[in-house]
Amino acid sequence: QVQLVESGGGEVQAGGSLTLSCVASESIFSIPVMGWYRQAPGKQRELVARYLRFNGINYADFAKGRFTISRDNHKNTVWLQMNSLKPEDTAVYHCAAQNDGGTWDWGQGTQVTVSS
Numbered sequence: 004q005v006q007l008v009e010s011g012g013g014e015v016q017a018g019g020s021l022t023l024s025c026v027a028s029e030s031i032f033s034i035p036v037m038g039w040y041r042q043a044p045g046k047q048r049e050l051v052a053r054y055l056r057f058n059g060i061n062y063a064d065f066a067k068g069r070f071t072i073s074r075d076n077h078k079n080t081v082w083l084q085m086n087s088l089k090p091e092d093t094a095v096y097h098c099a100a101q102n103d104g105g106t107w108d109w110g111q112g113t114q115v116t117v118s119s
Contacts, residue, residue, distance in 0.1 A: 005029050005108045007098045012113030015088055023083040025098030032076045036101035039083045041094035088117045
């Protein structure tokens with residue numbers, strides 16, 4: 004089980020930017036799936052952006068052109084740069100990793116609030 008710790012959330016005005024960080028307790032080099040998901044109040048959890056070991060990067064449609072996922076394997080860290088934030092981006096953002104057995108590990112989440 005990998006421990007994931009997110010940071011970087013906060014409150015910003017619409018149009019602003021935030022960068023979220025996720026630090027893993029072990030090497031992320033070979034983790035099959037790793038990335039960011041979010042859950043807004045009253046809504047289901049949804050994909051934001053993720054790395055796939057053999058198939059590159061997935062972005063949700065709402066994230067394309069505004070959000071960028073990046074990683075540093077030496078630091079066991081994945082980031083999510085979010086630009087041009089909108090009020091509808093308000094949610095708890097979770098870092099997640101899926102191992103080869105299909106089990107998911109989740110971070111505790113970091114709140115992002117975008118005011119209009």
